[in-house]
Amino acid sequence: MADTDLPPAVRCRSVVKIYGSGEAEVTALQGVDLDVALGELMMLVGPSGCGKTTLISVMAGILDQTSGECRVFGEDMLHLSARAKLAFRARNIGFVFQAYNLLPTLTAAENVSIPLLINGMNRTDAVKQAAALLGQVGLGARAKSLPATLSGGQQQRVAIARAIIHNPRLVVCDEPTSALDHETGHKVMGLLKQIAVREDRALVIVTHDARIFQFADRIAQMDDGSIVRVVDSPASLN
Ligand SMILES: Nc1ncnc2c1ncn2[C@@H]1O[C@H](COP(=O)(O)OP(=O)(O)OP(=O)(O)O)[C@@H](O)[C@H]1O
Numbered sequence: 001m002a003d004t005d006l007p008p009a010v011r012c013r014s015v016v017k018i019y020g021s022g023e024a025e026v027t028a029l030q031g032v033d034l035d036v037a038l039g040e041l042m043m044l045v046g047p048s049g050c051g052k053t054t055l056i057s058v059m060a061g062i063l064d065q066t067s068g069e070c071r072v073f074g075e076d077m078l079h080l081s082a083r084a085k086l087a088f089r090a091r092n093i094g095f096v097f098q099a100y101n102l103l104p105t106l107t108a109a110e111n112v113s114i115p116l117l118i119n120g121m122n123r124t125d126a127v128k129q130a131a132a133l134l135g136q137v138g139l140g141a142r143a144k145s146l147p148a149t150l151s152g153g154q155q156q157r158v159a160i161a162r163a164i165i166h167n168p169r170l171v172v173c174d175e176p177t178s179a180l181d182h183e184t185g186h187k188v189m190g191l192l193k194q195i196a197v198r199e200d201r202a203l204v205i206v207t208h209d210a211r212i213f214q215f216a217d218r219i220a221q222m223d224d225g226s227i228v229r230v231v232d233s234p235a236s237l238n
């Protein structure tokens with residue numbers, strides 16, 4: 001099959017998400033159309049509350065949209081059984097949560113090993129591989145530390161390692177450099193790019209951090225639940 005026949009990494013069409021009901025109803029996405037190409041690093045920017053986390057949660061299969069379609073590598077997760085969806089996500093998707101969501105009773109290496117365990121690797125090998133990846137994000141000495149004993153920036157790097165350890169085809173990150181200094185942020189972006197940007201893969205990053213815009217292939221700007229424009233360079237945002 002020629003490359004042009006492959007589905008894009010992500011294809012969103014008319015995606016609507018409404019939270020709550022009645023007076024508490026909030027329309028977080030109001031008909032989003034967006035494609036993320038294979039091999040692409042797409043950044044998503046926009047004001048607080050505009051729907052960025054909601055959109056990437058739908059892309060990652062963490063949240064079901066109210067209407068519209070979102071396909072990841074051609075797969076519509078909304079219509080998979082719970083078990084098939086879990087398996088698809090475990091194999092193909094890595095997610096960095098805005099609030100990290102590390103499990104507090106597990107060490108850094110144990111947290112990072114989770115996707116490998118879900119995919120069937122034995123515990124000893126998984127933790128060993130996790131500790132090695134922690135070394136690559138500058139946390140080799142903290143592999144056995146509990147999350148509560150780590151700084152915000154260290155916890156963020158544990159969360160990033162957990163999102164990429166299983167070599168997923170789609171990595172989705174919510175503000176992955178918000179707690180990192182300039183140099184560490186650049187190092188982490190380099191690693192993310194190295195692992196997640198290949199011809200059969202894609203990387204989607206929500207960010208407010210103008211210091212990392214230079215890594216993007218395209219930047220999608222959201223406002224009030226919609227994509228208002230997609231640009232090729234940060235200069236076009238102004
Ligand atoms: N679980 C929820 N229940 C009800 N409303 C929600 C829920 N999650 C988000 N919202 C609302 O949906 C809208 C979009 O929220 P979302 O978290 O996607 O924004 P965001 O662009 O990620 O913002 P930020 O930059 O502050 O993280 C907001 O109005 C928010 O209040």
Ligand SMILES: [Mg+2]
Nearest residue numbers: 052053098174
């Ligand atoms: Mg958010």
